[in-house]
Amino acid sequence: MxxxxxxxxxxxxxxxxxxxxxxxxxxxxxxxxxxxxxxxxxxxxxxxxxxxxxxxxxxxxxxxxxxxxxxxxxxxxxxxxxxxxxxxxxxxxxxxxxxxxxxxxxxxxxxxxxxxxxxxxxxxxxxxxxxxxxxxxxxxxxxxxxxxxxxxxxxxxxxxxxxxxxxxxxxxxxxxxxxxxxxxxxxxxxxxxxxxxxxxxxxxxxxxxxxxxxxxxxxxxxxxxxxxxxxxxxxxxxxxxxxxxxxxxxxxxxxxxxxxxxxxxxxxxxxxxxxxxxxxxxxxxxxxxxxxxxxxxxxxxxxxxxxxxxxxxxxxxxxxxxxxxxxxFIDDYYHSGTWSQEKTDKAVMLLTQKLNKYAEHLSLEDLQSDQYTRLIPNLNENTVESVITSIKNKIKKGTELLSHEVFYHTGPHHDDISLGLLPYIHYQSRNETNESHYSVLTSGFTAVTNNFLIEILSNTLSFIEKGEIEMLNYPDFFDVGYKNKKDKDVYHYLINIASENADERSRAVSHRMARNIIELWNLKTIQELKTKISDIISVINASYDGQNPEPKIQTLKGMIREYEEELVWAHFGVRTKNIHHLRLGFYTGAIFTEKPNRERDVIPILQQLRTINPTVISLAFDPEGSGPDTHYKVLQAIAAAVREWGKEKDLSQLKIWGYRNVWYQFHAADITHIFPVSLNGMSTMDESFTNSYLSQVNASFPSYRYNGKFSHLSIQTWVEQLQAAQLILGKPYFYDNDSPRLRATHGLLFFKEMNVEEFLQSARELEQSTEGV
Structure with missing residues (x-):
């Protein structure tokens, strides 16, 4: 201009x-x-x-x-x-x-x-x-x-x-x-x-x-x-x-x-x-x-x-x-502030992409001719090697086996943790000295379509009428029995993935739906249950597509998502007691969700931190507040809970892992850990997603970037991240590596580790801009 x-x-x-x-x-x-x-x-x-x-x-x-x-x-x-x-x-x-x-x-x-x-x-x-x-x-x-x-x-x-x-x-x-x-x-x-x-x-x-x-x-x-x-x-x-x-x-x-x-x-x-x-x-x-x-x-x-x-x-x-x-913006990034290894990494990675040239083939003349790499202090023949070393060190950190850790993995919505970190979580969970907890902070009911809910309710009603939900006949089932053996619903479903019995999988879902409806409406007989299911179907059929349902139906939709989350982690032997559904109150399905408040939204997280006493917290990291609004509002709530917890105990050793998934990605220079993902790891994530997130398989709410399942979009992201890293490390680094894990690499997962102060500083900047909101 x-x-x-x-x-x-x-x-x-x-x-x-x-x-x-x-x-x-x-x-x-x-x-x-x-x-x-x-x-x-x-x-x-x-x-x-x-x-x-x-x-x-x-x-x-x-x-x-x-x-x-x-x-x-x-x-x-x-x-x-x-x-x-x-x-x-x-x-x-x-x-x-x-x-x-x-x-x-x-x-x-x-x-x-x-x-x-x-x-x-x-x-x-x-x-x-x-x-x-x-x-x-x-x-x-x-x-x-x-x-x-x-x-x-x-x-x-x-x-x-x-x-x-x-x-x-x-x-x-x-x-x-x-x-x-x-x-x-x-x-x-x-x-x-x-x-x-x-x-x-x-x-x-x-x-x-x-x-x-x-x-x-x-x-x-x-x-x-x-x-x-x-x-x-x-x-x-x-x-x-x-x-x-x-x-x-x-x-x-x-x-x-x-x-x-x-x-x-x-x-x-x-x-x-x-x-x-x-x-x-x-x-x-x-x-x-x-x-x-x-x-x-x-x-x-x-x-x-x-x-x-x-x-x-x-x-x-x-x-x-x-x-x-x-x-x-890019010019200002390179010309202002102090120079860092992060800037060197970004400048050299950008140059490899501009020239479509592997880092090892970059000449000193290439570096001196580029508008950004020529700014690197003490530019010399070893500059490119420093970038290669930087990326290798991040892979080394990413593949380090951890022990005696207590992980508190959090997600704003169901499937966020899986899409963001599952291959890495699976890798670390093999060490039985580690303990893992999974906490989804909102009910996520907006992701369940009316048609999907009607299909499950109709199946449930059919199984009841055929007498195929036998637990309903237990003497105390409508008093206390419906609360028990939820792990059995999960096992019932997963065992029938193995046997490829779709009808039994549907029956397992119906078991959980029956429990949920009895709990929400305080029902006392099989007839009341059948009547209530018919009533809910009628209400949904009378509503328009996209209509925000009444609160109990919202909760029922959210409970479907909660069951799906339990199915995912049960693939890896996690019990339902280690999967937490917080249903934070700010999430209402309104066009503008409320700002989290202390008593309703922060205290439940703080109580979990006190009980679980994690050494690592993972979270969807959106410090700019520009992804789905649930993401940054959850981030604010977690930050407030961590700040409160820090008043009670020393958190100097607590690690915070910020992950991203299908909504936005990290640059390789901005993160601390790179984890190699194999074809097997991709398949495991995709199969657990497809088998578990029943409401999401047909992608009624897809990403604009991809007309399909979110699991495929995550895999696509990992592949793109590998391609960028290959320009720095060279393809032989992976396929000719001494490590079988690196030889099997076909994608890379990124995340950023922060200490508490680093995390709170990012969250504080966002919080200050929303004070009074």
């Missing part, structure tokens, strides 16, 4: 050296973490509103706006309070009067089609709850997308025109084959006409003055997916797999989102007002490739967010992770 960037006073208060000297197509500002991203965006929004009190705004839906919404409300509600006054001074928002949002015009960005406006997972509902009501906007000043009110042929409702909510856009281009298709074709053109009128209404307002949007995994903004015309306007359109995978959580599974169309404003809708302030905000390393493409490559319909380059007031607000692949 050649012209001078006119950052506003608020923006200047958040600037750092990197963003100030931006060379990208669109200026950007990078902040430390997700909560601070929300604060920056809220201050800039209020600054704009103070100058445009009757302006036209368009704000996003989903989880990304969580802290933007919080900070906007918090600042306005506490405008003259000491805390907010200090923040306003710091961020240059010293106005004579508090900004009023009452006269703003609001434009809804997008919506699924079709979807009932009354559904809590519709964007129409979100906009009304968090923006119209939450920010006090006037409904009469809002342009909204209410699918129930979009006129269709013969005045019919979409439920009658589009059975099963399926809209076939091919009808735009071919003749209908029956009366229903004729009705649908006419209706599609009426929807198209409504979209044109919506676009015209926006333009009659002068276009959008303040646009705030996220960026999708394919680079989309609004629902303008990769390949969208930069001159596109409001329209009814289909999406791609990446977008459907992200929407699966809203709609109740990829099976639904794959079929659902969307109505979205276009790229030209966003840029129509050339004076518009248009902001894309993004958090996390997973977004870094999309950000790099949008900001550094020539504007193209392959990178929809690149249209912001046509606006003088276009901006990207990013976390450090989201900015991490930008050339500015």
């Amino acid at each position: 050649d012209h001078k960037i006119n950052f506003t006073p608020v923006e200047q208060s958040f600037l750092n050296t990197i963003s100030r000297n931006s060379t990208t197509n669109v200026p950007y500002i990078a902040v430390d973490n997700f909560p601070n991203l929300g604060m920056l965006t809220a201050f800039r929004f209020l600054e704009w509103v103070s100058e445009n009190p009757k302006g036209v705004i368009s704000l996003p839906t989903g989880k990304t706006p969580e802290y933007f919404i919080f900070w906007t409300q918090h600042i306005l509600e506490n405008w003259d309070q000491e805390e907010i006054l200090a923040l306003r001074k710091k961020h240059h928002l010293l106005l004579e009067a508090k900004p009023s949002l009452a006269e703003l015009h609001f434009v809804q960005i997008d919506e699924f089609y079709p979807i009932k406006s009354s559904q809590a997972n519709s964007f129409y509902h979100y906009v009304n709850k968090y923006y119209i009501e939450g920010l006090g906007l006037k409904r009469e000043n809002a342009l909204l997308i209410n699918c129930d009110e979009i006129p269709l042929a013969n005045g019919k409702h979409f439920a009658d025109v589009f059975p099963n909510n399926k809209v076939n856009l091919e009808l735009r281009y071919r003749e209908p084959e029956n009366p229903l298709e004729k009705l649908q074709k006419e209706s599609i053109f009426l929807i198209d006409n409504w979209c044109s009128e919506y676009e015209q209404k926006i333009r009659q307002l002068g276009g959008i003055g303040f646009f705030l949007g996220g960026i999708g995994p394919d680079g989309h903004i609004a629902f303008n997916i990769k390949g969208s015309d930069p001159y596109s306007t409001t329209r009814l359109t289909a999406t791609n797999f990446e977008t459907q995978a992200v929407a699966a959580g809203d709609l109740g599974g990829i099976e639904i989102s794959r079929e659902r169309l969307v109505i979205t404003i276009g790229l030209e809708t966003i840029t129509y007002n050339k004076n518009a302030t248009a902001i894309i905000f993004a958090a996390g390393e997973a977004k870094a490739p999309m950000i790099k493409n949008a900001l550094e490559l020539p504007p193209s319909n392959l990178y929809p967010a690149s249209v912001l380059s046509s606006l003088e007031n276009g901006r990207f607000y990013l976390t450090l992770g989201a900015a991490s692949m930008l050339n500015d």
Whole structure:
């Protein structure tokens, strides 16, 4: 970017050296973490509103706006309070009067089609709850997308025109084959006409003055997916797999989102007002490739967010992770601060990838010619060897056999521990002097689809009616017996994996479901159990896909996940008493989960630490707060518990292992341990995942990176990490090694060991940014 960037006073208060000297197509500002991203965006929004009190705004839906919404409300509600006054001074928002949002015009960005406006997972509902009501906007000043009110042929409702909510856009281009298709074709053109009128209404307002949007995994903004015309306007359109995978959580599974169309404003809708302030905000390393493409490559319909380059007031607000692949950011990393072995490792690894050249073949001239490796202090013939040694030492640490350790493995969700660490856990668990505990901190019920629950309930009811759940006939079963022998349910299932008896595996699941339902509803007879199962099926059948169920059904879904977790670790001989289900209360399935609090969420972890007395704690490590929000909220709760525990005993020898899995990855230079994974290790993880995580095998909530099981995505990550390390160590290091373990290596697992102070420092930085939230 050649012209001078006119950052506003608020923006200047958040600037750092990197963003100030931006060379990208669109200026950007990078902040430390997700909560601070929300604060920056809220201050800039209020600054704009103070100058445009009757302006036209368009704000996003989903989880990304969580802290933007919080900070906007918090600042306005506490405008003259000491805390907010200090923040306003710091961020240059010293106005004579508090900004009023009452006269703003609001434009809804997008919506699924079709979807009932009354559904809590519709964007129409979100906009009304968090923006119209939450920010006090006037409904009469809002342009909204209410699918129930979009006129269709013969005045019919979409439920009658589009059975099963399926809209076939091919009808735009071919003749209908029956009366229903004729009705649908006419209706599609009426929807198209409504979209044109919506676009015209926006333009009659002068276009959008303040646009705030996220960026999708394919680079989309609004629902303008990769390949969208930069001159596109409001329209009814289909999406791609990446977008459907992200929407699966809203709609109740990829099976639904794959079929659902969307109505979205276009790229030209966003840029129509050339004076518009248009902001894309993004958090996390997973977004870094999309950000790099949008900001550094020539504007193209392959990178929809690149249209912001046509606006003088276009901006990207990013976390450090989201900015991490930008050339500015990389330059600053190497040119600022003290040099370290980590920087040397990264620079040399990057050079091997640029040149596609093994480290041993790098010449001193190669190192001296590269913009980053030439910065290495005392650069010489031994520099590359220091990197090779560094990586070898991490493998040595990773393969060291530990003894007399007490492991406390934690996961935000079920399957996180398995996907992140299972081959290494299996390796260390063979030493019987070690003791392992597995604690899943949330119930994870959102990962269980309604269809899956109905299938299990129907099977359970069938087994009961056939008299094939014999334990129900034990005299004291409905009083106390249902609590006993849960290990037997696990064994019953696993033994029938070995014998390949699918019907008996289903019966084992039904045993556990019967116990769970009796416990939750305090049932006393077989008839009550049958009636309750039928009632639950009826309730689920009457709900819409993606609907947040009532609390007891939430718990029942979570108990399915808990049984699955027990099945995984039972593969390795772990008893249910060593598997802990904390069900922390902040996890409710709401769009924005609560911040953990001490009594409800921290004390249960602290009590486990006191009881188990671990020497090692493992956790999903997301210090930026940019992965799934459950991850960093669990991290906060664990950090608070460790801090409390440290007041009671000396934790100087306690080790903290930070792992990552399918959501984001470590760089080899950032970690302390590398563990070689064999084909056998991969197979063991994949088979235990497939055999145990029954609700996840069909991947109703897949990663946008891979249309399949998470276990396959973990394996793919390990393979990619090996490929990067092979450029440093050379392939013969593995296949010609004296160690059979290294010769069998086909993937590498990374994790980072920290002492307590290092861990708490990372967590503290995030905690400080969320104080008051």
